[in-house]
Every structure is written in C-alpha cells, then in structure tokens.
Amino acid sequence: MYGGGSGTxxxxxxxxxxxxxxxxxxxxxxxxxxxxMTVKFQDVHGFTVEGNVDDVNVLNEVREKLRQQCRVWWAxxxxxxxxxxLETHVSSTLKSSLKFSALVNAIxxxxxxxxxxxxxxxxxxxxxxxxxxxxxxxVPDSYYxxxxxxxxxxxxxxxxxxDQDLPRTFPGHPWLDTSDGHSALRRVLVAYSFRDSDxxxxxxxxxxxxxxxxVMKTEEDAFWMLAVLxxxxxxxxxxxxxxxxxxxxxxxFRDLLAKKCPRIATHLEGIDFDVSLVCTEWFLxxxxxxxxxxxxxxxxxxxxxxxxxxxxxxxxxxxxxxxEELLVTHQVGDVINVIQKTTHHLFDxxxxxxxxxxxxxxxTTTTISKQRKKQEPAVxxxxxxxxxxxxxxxxxxxxx
Amino acid sequence: MASSGNKNINAKxxxxxxxxxxxxxxxxxxxxxxxxxxxxxxxxxxFFSQTVAVNDATVKFEIWDTAGQERYHSxxxxxxxGAAAAIIVYDITNQASFDRAKKWVQELQAQGNPNMVMALAxxxxxxxxxxxxxxEEAQTYAQENGLFFMETSxxxxxxxxxxFYEIAKRLPRLQQAPNPSGMVLVDRPADxxxxxxxxx
Numbered sequence: 001m002y003g004g005g006s007g008t009x010x011x012x013x014x015x016x017x018x019x020x021x022x023x024x025x026x027x028x029x030x031x032x033x034x035x036x037m038t039v040k041f042q043d044v045h046g047f048t049v050e051g052n053v054d055d056v057n058v059l060n061e062v063r064e065k066l067r068q069q070c071r072v073w074w075a076x077x078x079x080x081x082x083x084x085x086l087e088t089h090v091s092s093t094l095k096s097s098l099k100f101s102a103l104v105n106a107i108x109x110x111x112x113x114x115x116x117x118x119x120x121x122x123x124x125x126x127x128x129x130x131x132x133x134x135x136x137x138x139v140p141d142s143y144y145x146x147x148x149x150x151x152x153x154x155x156x157x158x159x160x161x162x163d164q165d166l167p168r169t170f171p172g173h174p175w176l177d178t179s180d181g182h183s184a185l186r187r188v189l190v191a192y193s194f195r196d197s198d199x200x201x202x203x204x205x206x207x208x209x210x211x212x213x214x215v216m217k218t219e220e221d222a223f224w225m226l227a228v229l230x231x232x233x234x235x236x237x238x239x240x241x242x243x244x245x246x247x248x249x250x251x252x253f254r255d256l257l258a259k260k261c262p263r264i265a266t267h268l269e270g271i272d273f274d275v276s277l278v279c280t281e282w283f284l285x286x287x288x289x290x291x292x293x294x295x296x297x298x299x300x301x302x303x304x305x306x307x308x309x310x311x312x313x314x315x316x317x318x319x320x321x322x323x324e325e326l327l328v329t330h331q332v333g334d335v336i337n338v339i340q341k342t343t344h345h346l347f348d349x350x351x352x353x354x355x356x357x358x359x360x361x362x363x364t365t366t367t368i369s370k371q372r373k374k375q376e377p378a379v380x381x382x383x384x385x386x387x388x389x390x391x392x393x394x395x396x397x398x399x400x
Numbered sequence: 401m402a403s404s405g406n407k408n409i410n411a412k413x414x415x416x417x418x419x420x421x422x423x424x425x426x427x428x429x430x431x432x433x434x435x436x437x438x439x440x441x442x443x444x445x446x447f448f449s450q451t452v453a454v455n456d457a458t459v460k461f462e463i464w465d466t467a468g469q470e471r472y473h474s475x476x477x478x479x480x481x482g483a484a485a486a487i488i489v490y491d492i493t494n495q496a497s498f499d500r501a502k503k504w505v506q507e508l509q510a511q512g513n514p515n516m517v518m519a520l521a522x523x524x525x526x527x528x529x530x531x532x533x534x535x536e537e538a539q540t541y542a543q544e545n546g547l548f549f550m551e552t553s554x555x556x557x558x559x560x561x562x563x564f565y566e567i568a569k570r571l572p573r574l575q576q577a578p579n580p581s582g583m584v585l586v587d588r589p590a591d592x593x594x595x596x597x598x599x600x
Contacts, residue, residue, distance in 0.1 A: 161469065164420050167438040203419075203469045204443045242474050276478055277464075280444035289443060331410065333462055336447045383474055393506050 044119070045214055045293040046174045051345065058347040062294060065350075070118035076108070085109050086128055110305075114353060117301045123216045130304040131232050132224040144220040147191045158193035158201035162186060169206040176210050185210055188223045192230075199230060202239035204284035211288050215297060225304075234308050235372060238284070242383055244376075249283050249311075250276040251375040252368060256312055257319060260360055264319050267327050273335050275319075282315055290343040291352075298349035302357075307365040310356075316363075317356035318343060407457040411571055412464070413564075414480045416504045417489030418497035419468030422523040425554035426489065427465045430564050435555050442467045445479050452568050459568040461485075480508060485517040485567045490538075492522045492551060493530040498538065505545055517570045518547040519563050525551040526558070 038050050043059065044066075051059075076084060088106035117125050127133050136143075166182040175181045188209050193201045208229070212222040230239065237245030254275055258265040268275060281289055286303070287296045303310040318339065319326065325338045346352050415423040424439045424446065431450045442465055451460040464479040466472065480486060486508055490501040501520065508516060520542045522533060535551055542549035548566060552559040 161419065165441050168420075168441045171436070171438045171440060202471060203441050203467060206441065207443070241471050243471050244474075247474065272482075274478060276475075277445070277447070280475060281446075284443050289440075331462075332412075333447065333449045386474065386477070389510070390503075390507060393510050394503065 042174075043293055045211075045297075046176075047170070047293045048172060049292060049347075051347065055345060055347050062348060066116065066118055069112075069116055070120070072112065073118055073121050076112075080105070083128070085125060113301050113305050114357065116298050116349065122297070122301070123221060126215070126225060126301075126304050127221055130225060130228045132221070132228040135228050135232075136224045144191065144223055147194065148187045151190055151194045152187070154190075154194075156193070156200075159190050161203070162189045162193065162201050162206070165203060165206045169210050173210075176214070181210075181213075184213055184219045184222075188213065188219055188226060191223055192226055195227065196230065198241070199239045200241075202243075202284075204281075205230075205239060207285045207288045211293070211296065211300075229304075233304060235369075242387075243284075244379055244383055246280060246284060247379045247383065248372050248375050250279060251379065252371040253279055253283075253312055253315060255371065256363065257316060260316055260363075261320055261323065264323055264326050267329075268335065271330060271332070271335075273329075273332055277332070278336065278339050279315055282318075283311055286311065287314065287343075290340075292344070292347050295346050295349040295352060298353060302353070309363050309365040309368050312363055312368060313356040313360060314352065316360050317352055320360055321352070321355050409457060409459045409571065410462060411459050411484040411568070412462045412482055413485040413487065413567065414464045414466065414476075414483045415487045415489060416466055416476060416480070416508075417468060418491070418494070418500040419470075421468065421489045421491040421494070421497050422554050423468065423487075423489050424465050426487070426521065426523060426552060426560055426563075427463055429554040429557055429560045431463070433557075435557075444472070444475065450564070452565060454565065454568045459571065461564065461568075476507075477511065480512050483513060483516060484571055485519070486512065487519045487521050487563060487567070488547070489521045489523050490533065491524050492533050492535075493524055493527050495532045498522075498533045502541065505547065509545070515572050517567050517572075518545075519567055520547045520549045521559075521563055522549070522551040523554060526553040526556045 038052050039056065040048055040050050041056065043049050044063065049055075084105055087102050088109050140146075163186070166186055167177065169185060170176045173181070176185065185206065189201055189205060192205075192209075193199070199205075205226070209222060209226050212225045212229075213219065216222040216225055230236070235245050235249070238249065239245070254265075257275060265275075287299055290296075291299070299310065299314050322338050322342055326335060329335045329338060415427065417423050419441075422439075424442050425435060427446075427448050428434050428436070428439065431448045445464045445466045448463040448465065449460060450463065451458055453459075464483075466476060466479050486504075488501045488504045488508075490497040505518065505520070508518060520538060522535065522538050538551075539549050548570070550559045550563050550566070552563060554560055
C-alpha cells in the first residue's frame with residue numbers, strides 16, 4: 001500500500017488514494033478541533049484508536065515518513081540488488097574476508113532500520129534478519145502444514161486456553177476479530193504450543209502472534225517469526241510455566257533504571273512503586289498492548305535486528321520521557337496515569353526511539369545477559385520458596 | 401462536600417481468580433458501568449481506581465486486576481502485597497474455578513495483610529442454567545473462612561457495586577490511611593486532642 005508503484009502513473013494513483021484516506025481521517029478532526037474533544041479513527045493496521053487533533057496530525061506525518069522511507073528502500077533495491085540487506089554479516093564472517101561493501105551495507109541497514117522498515121518490506125526483511133528464514137530452511141517445507149494438521153483436533157490445557165483467548169485478542173479488529181482471523185491465530189498458537197512444550201501457551205503470546213499475523217500476511221511466516229522470537233531473539237525463559245525469565249527481567253530492569261534514571265528510581269521507590277507493576281505487561285506483550293500499533297512495530301523492527309536489549313531501552317525511554325512529571329507523583333495511581341497517558345499517545349515512533357537509542361546510553365544484549373545471570377539464582381530461590389510454602393499450605397488445607 | 405469530620409481513605413484492592421472468571425469485567429462494570437462480551441485478556445495486571453462514599457467517608461479504591469493464567473500466579477504477591485482488600489472471583493458455571501478460589505483464600509490468609517477484607521464473588525450469576533457451584537456451598541465456605549460472599553453478574557450488573565461498597569464498609573479505616581496531611585486519629589483521644597484541630 002505504501003510502496004511507490006513501478007510506474008509514475010501507479011504511484012500517483014496511490015498517492016491520491018492515500019490523500020483521500022487522509023481527508024476522511026481529517027474531517028472529524030476539524031470538527032473535533034472546534035469541540036476540543038477526542039475522535040476515534042482507524043490506524044494504518046486497522047486498530048481503532050482515540051486521539052485528539054494533534055494525534056491525527058502526527059499519524060499523518062508518520063504515514064508521510066513511511067512513504068519517504070519506502071522510496072529509499074526501493075532505490076536501494078534498485079542500486080544494490082533485491083537482497084542487499086542480507087550481505088551485511090560482517091561479524092559472522094572472518095575478519096580477513098570482510099568486504100567493504102558489506103560494511104557499508106551494515107551501516108546503512110542499521111540506520112535505515114532505526115528509521116523504520118516500510119510496511120511492504122517488513123515481512124521479508126523481518127523474516128530474513130531475525131533468523132526465521134534460516135530456522136525454516138532446516139526443516140522440510142511441509143513442516144508447518146504437517147504440524148497444524150496433526151494437532152488441530154487435539155485438546156490440551158494449552159489449546160483450551162488458546163480457544164478462550166481468541167475472541168479476547170484485540171476484540172473489534174476488522175480482521176483479527178473474524179472467524180478467519182481467529183482460525184489463523186489458533187493454528188499458529190496451537191502449532192507452537194506443541195513445538196515447544198516448555199512454553200506451551202502463555203497468555204500474552206496471543207497479542208504477539210496476532211500482530212505477527214497482521215505484518216507477515218501468511219500464517220506460516222507468522223509461525224516462524226513466533227518461533228525465532230521465543231527461541232532466539234528473546235531470552236528463552238520468559239514465557240515458561242512459572243515466568244521465571246519475566247521475574248529475572250524485572251529485576252534487571254529495576255537495576256538498570258536505578259543506574260540510568262536514578263532520580264526517577266529513587267522517587268518511585270520512595271512512594272513504594274514497584275516498576276514491575278507496569279513493566280511486566282510491556283515485556284510479555286512486547287509493548288503490543290500499550291503502544292500504538294505502528295510504534296510497537298517500529299520497536300519490533302529493531303528488536304528483530306538487534307535483540308532483547310531493545311525492550312529494556314524502550315522501557316527506560318518511557319520512564320525517561322516522563323521524568324519531570326513522575327518526580328511530582330505521590331500515589332501509585334498518579335504514576336500509572338502519567339505512564340499510560342504517554343504510551344497510549346506515542347503515535348510518533350521517532351519520539352520514543354530517539355530517547356531510547358540516542359539519549360539513554362545504549363545497553364547491549366551482552367550486558368543484559370550478564371545481569372540476568374546474576375539475578376537468576378535469587379529468582380529461582382524465591383520462586384522455589386513460594387512453591388514450597390504453597391504446597392505445604394495446600395497439604396494442610398486438604399487434611400483439614 | 402462536607403469538610404468537617406470527613407475521612408478520605410485510599411485502599412488497595414486486588415482481584416484474584418482463575419482465568420476467564422470475569423475479574424476484568426467486574427472492574428469494568430464497577431469503574432465504568434460497562435460490559436463487553438469479550439474482554440481483552442489481562443496480562444500481568446491492570447490498574448483502575450474508583451472512589452465511593454460510605455457514610456461520612458470516601459474510599460478511593462486502587463484496584464489491581466490480575467491475570468488469571470496459572471503461570472501468572474507467581475507474580476501475584478506483587479499485587480496483593482499491602483492490599484487492604486481482595487475480591488476472589490470464581491465462575492459459578494465452573495467447579496475448577498471455585499477450587500482455585502479456595503487456594504487463593506489460603507494463600508492470602510497465609511501471606512497477605514492480616515487485616516485484609518476478603519470477598520468471595522461467584523460471578524456469571526446470570527448463567528443459572530449452567531450452574532456448577534451451589535450458592536450454599538460457597539456461602540458455607542465463605543463463612544467458615546471469614547469472607548463475605550456474593551453472587552455477581554458483571555453482565556447484568558447484579559451485586560457488582562454491592563461487593564465494592566460492602567468492602568468499603570468493612571475496611572478498618574483509620575489504620576489504613578496513608579495520607580499524612582492533617583489526619584486525626586479519632587480513636588486515640590487524650591494525648592493530643594486539643595492541639596489537633598485541623599479537621600474542625
């Protein structure tokens with residue numbers, strides 16, 4: 001939709017279609033300006049969002065930037081070849097065979113990804129750069145179809161939970177909330193629950209898989225993206241039976257916030273606000289329930305390229321952007337309001353990503369891994385202790 | 401609002417219960433007066449607040465609506481820590497959710513704030529034909545364990561506000577007040593009575 005067409009005629013036609021779309025969005029907003037109220041409209045991925053005139057204008061600017069980026073990507077393809085962005089693996093090849101062009105491509109790619117991958121490039125760029133393509137290539141072509149047909153009528157705790165969640169995943173979305181959308185999401189989640197029995201199905205993945213379906217267009221590609229995400233991109237214990245990885249991430253994040261935003265951390269601690277109260281959902285849904293859809297996908301652009309550290313940087317940025325407001329909060333509710341007001345209205349991805357990657361010192365995945373290793377024993381001990389305490393409670397309860 | 405003798409209390413309240421028992425729907429009904437057939441599944445927990453007036457006091461509930469899936473239970477202590485009240489929710493059409501509710505009660509009794517006001521809510525009371533848990537059974541259980549019990553329906557709004565109001569009435573109010581600005585502890589008479597005149 002956003003790709004400049006192959007000929008001038010086509011791109012003009014697309015431009016005019018885009019223009020009409022903008023007018024239909026702007027029309028209620030002009031009235032809204034007079035009434036100074038919020039309007040509901042559909043964003044580029046079909047989600048209904050509420051916002052004021054400024055938000056609508058920001059969204060239109062974002063669309064315009066997407067169009068510009070699209071032209072850049074087309075031009076690069078024309079110059080460097082269709083798969084130019086795959087020839088960037090400087091780190092994985094021997095230094096001696098390092099080619100200058102690969103290095104140039106790597107720098108270009110990194111910069112481009114920060115600016116956002118255009119909608120029609122996203123499926124193939126994500127699929128290649130995340131490692132999903134490689135993962136898929138190691139199994140027979142029929143893997144996904146065999147899997148879905150083998151397990152479609154099986155009933156497990158995971159499938160029961162998945163069935164409950166299908167109509168509860170972005171209800172009201174024009175495609176996800178249809179029988180086609182539900183069936184596709186079901187097949188992806190059920191197939192994955194059988195592929196990885198440690199994870200099975202964890203609530204939260206419904207939102208992640210739903211967005212993957214919207215971006216990737218095909219179920220099979222969405223399935224492989226989910227697989228590479230859980231098995232390679234993220235730390236592999238995040239969604240397991242006791243969410244131990246999630247506990248670890250929260251501890252690491254708390255320390256990181258204390259280091260990078262000490263004033264905020266001290267203040268929140270002073271009013272007894274545990275940042276995990278808001279961060280847990282961010283990390284488990286990869287922001288898909290908190291940020292506007294295109295902003296979420298812009299975070300994912302970088303996530304699939306750089307790794308799980310991106311989640312930490314973005315979470316830090318959300319706090320950092322609200323520093324002054326957060327410092328005058330007194331109650332839990334105030335903090336939540338400040339944070340939610342920001343996340344729900346972050347229609348301009350660059351506003352967030354600039355803070356996340358330019359203003360806060362970058363945190364690498366290696367640093368996060370090290371910190372996670374440090375926290376793991378304490379988390380395991382805590383979870384184990386809780387389990388033992390509950391078991392003894394239940395045993396006593398059953399005896400009575 | 402009357403300025404004399406009024407008390408403003410903040411009370412942290414947590415909802416716990418099995419998946420899809422209607423925790424979020426109860427909150428949505430209480431806070432916004434709305435009901436939707438398919439409520440988004442809650443991840444981690446969601447925060448809401450709502451203020452009610454009981455007698456001469458207002459109670460501002462800070463509500464943590466938690467995720468129901470089993471693996472999320474390890475996060476629960478973060479939400480019930482320091483809570484003044486809890487609503488443990490089960491679905492009257494689902495026996496397993498009632499069993500799960502009992503486990504929550506045990507956990508809160510052992511780990512939660514000892515003065516916590518606990519309510520047991522048998523939700524989806526509009527689905528009488530599909531009932532699996534008898535009201536008498538739940539009532540008996542609640543009595544034995546020091547909870548108060550109501551069957552609720554977020555869909556029809558039956559008893560939803562009532563649960564929250566009943567909790568508000570039962571809060572050991574003055575102990576919970578975190579607001580330091582000029583609060584006078586009425587039930588501590590002699591020692592500083594004359595000087596503390598800010599509320600008169």
